[in-house]
Amino acid sequence: xxxxxxxxxxxxxxxxxxxxxxxxxxxxxxxxxxxxxxxxxxxxxxxxxxxxxxxxxxxxxxxxxxxxxxxxxxxxxxxxxxxxxxxxxxxxxxxxxxxxxxxxxxxxxxxxxxxxxxxxxxxxxxxxxxxxx
Numbered sequence: 001x002x003x004x005x006x007x008x009x010x011x012x013x014x015x016x017x018x019x020x021x022x023x024x025x026x027x028x029x030x031x032x033x034x035x036x037x038x039x040x041x042x043x044x045x046x047x048x049x050x051x052x053x054x055x056x057x058x059x060x061x062x063x064x065x066x067x068x069x070x071x072x073x074x075x076x077x078x079x080x081x082x083x084x085x086x087x088x089x090x091x092x093x094x095x096x097x098x099x100x101x102x103x104x105x106x107x108x109x110x111x112x113x114x115x116x117x118x119x120x121x122x123x124x125x126x127x128x129x130x131x132x133x
Contacts, residue, residue: 004062005100005130010055011071011121015089018050026085028076029054052089064095065112072115079118086120097127 010032013023020034032055039047056071071093076082085091093116097106116123 002101002104004064004097004104004106006058006060006096006098007062007064007067007106008055008058008094008096008098009064009067009071010053010094011091012094013052013085013089013091014049016049018052018089020050020052023052023085023089026076026081027052027054029074062097062106064097064106065108068093068108068112068115072119082119082121091120092122092124095123095125097125099128099130101130 016037018037020031020036024030031052033051033053035047035049035051037047037050041047054071056067059067
């Protein structure tokens, strides 16, 4: 099995009463993007919930395990903070997997999986097949 062509990763928290500044203070890092519930964008779109998102750089070839480790490095290691955030908000790791050909895959190390689970986060995948010319 060949490795995934490219991977993207974002830590996301969503909630009606989510205050991005409070999440930033608790997690220990500035987010890549935030929204407050009810915010009206120039396009007229209204934010349905508050959000806090932190992305790491794309990897090509894909290295989701490395991206997860990079993401958690420098964030709080206090699992009580993570439990509180995961209880109050909808938290996950969004993973985009971009295949270059069929039958590509990846592995996550057991300690990486433990880091995700101990923080109460879901792991979600969007998988994109190879683009045919």
